[in-house]
Amino acid sequence: MADQIDGAMATLTVEGLEKLLQAIQARGYRAVGPTLENQAIVYDDVESINDLPRGWTDEQDGGRYRLLRRGDDALFGYSVGPQSWKKYLHAPKLRLWTAERHGDDISVAPEPPTGDRLAFIGVRACEMRAIEIQDRVLLGDLYADPHYQALRARALIVAVNCGQAGGVCFCASMQAGPRVTEGFDLALTELLDGGEHVFLVEAGSDEGRALLALTPHRAASDDEIRAAAAVIERTASSMGREMRSDDLNELLTNNLEHPRWDEVATRCLTCANCTLVCPTCFCTSVEDVSDLAGERAERWRRWDSCFTMDFSYIHGGSVRASAKSRYRQWMTHKLATWIDQFGSSGCVGCGRCITWCPVGIDITEEVRAIRGCDASAEEPR
């Protein structure tokens, strides 16, 4: 790991981080990042680093999330919370157009993309990878989503290398973390153990370098660079979950009739929480509404999920009526057919689908169960 961190590293004090935030805001960005709200760490506007969850951490397991006090003043001493950045980039609800009737004429006004310049403070490696995956889905084909595109093109990314792994984290298994390797403007590593609370900073873009130049900093010492590498190494080796990922496409597509799908269907609520908290799930539904007078209509896009019946509804009924078929669709798409479709896995190992499943269904455990008795492997071929 240490060899990946080059000499162009800077060190910021806690006050320096505040100055960096001010510099970001002064350049016209709206800074959003982790904040403490209603006993969880959620993304919201941050005016100052005092809005960050200083001294808090979390405890996560299947169907369980709790905040705990830390013994120090870490600003990023927790793993990912219930929300992801798709809340901003791929909004839960969005009006696409408005139509109005004027006598015999109808005018249609498309919703213009927002001009917001967002600065995401504290993007973890898994989330950076998730944003790249959504880039591929929402921008990478013939049709680019103009709303996503406008926000994404202007967004500033201040990433954070994770200083600890959470109970459901498995980014190391998915080669998606815990170190942020690309896509960021600035990447921080929080150092708490060296007597002084500082942040090692790496600039990954011209915008990042420009912001760093506006912020009081010093050149990082070799000790600090080594300490940062050790922090990331420690995180990588203490993942709460793991999942072998090199053969998932074959494993799952060869086991579409595995008895485990029936078993997981007895536990699955088909409530859709896993998909809505997933930072890469992108599916939406489009709904038209009209007013009583019939003078005005609107088309809205909102998050949908492959766990709802309407999602696969075609004339005559839903294609995936059973819980088994819906869970299988979600997991095989996420881990296997996503690779055929978009060239990478759809999973980044953030563990949100495990924590926020009310019954704690664990995707890593489901894969293990299928691998444990691989039906296709047992049959002579």
Added chain:
Amino acid sequence: MERARPKLAVWKFASCDGCQLSLLDCEDELLEIAGKIEIAQFLEATRASVEGPYDLSLVEGSVTTAHDAERIREVRRQSRFLVTIGACATSGGIQALRNFADVREYAAIVYARPDYIQTLATSTAIADHVKVDFELRGCPISTRQLVEVISAFLAGRKPQTPSHSVCVECKIAGNLCVMVGHGTPCLGPVTHAGCGAICPSYNRGCYGCYGPMETPNTPALSVPLGSLGMDNDALKRVYRTFNANADAFRKESERHDQ
């Protein structure tokens, strides 16, 4: 040329009238509705009564008497499009608790002369008696959804009233999951959306006012509810509220009824 306004009738069966009042609660939209629709029959609002047939009937309440079982057939005959509104009409309502007991015992406790009371042994949904064109869930129904159903009827389109879980509404609203985050028991994962996730928005678990969602897995939800401290009796009771007679809720409550 002005088209004839469609005729609307509002009918009451065994109910508290709260869902009919949702129509009056529309306030801002009410005058617009009255402008687009001839309110031909709505005793909660006016004694004036126009004869059928009706283009749109909104039916509130459940069937609890032999008289009502007959009356709903006449309403159906008079109605081109029949929409049931609220938990009573769509599942039998809170009064369906009688379905789990002996209604004669209830009557003996409540009334001085129980022999005056002529009632059925069960409270049942309107759809158990006649064909229903659309069911609008809730106890009470949401005025927003009621306006949507009427707007859709007038425009000849499908109303947007998704039947997925309340969880989807919570996530779209940005609510923290109270079950995972706070350890608060919640029926959201098995409950039909529509209220806008009111209770979880105020850190309360969902009470299931909108009845079962499209594919409710109530036995699976009882596992974490049990871990969060609900015993067998609590699990029986949590499903025996406004939608006690809805299939998935009734079966799960009976599973915990020793």
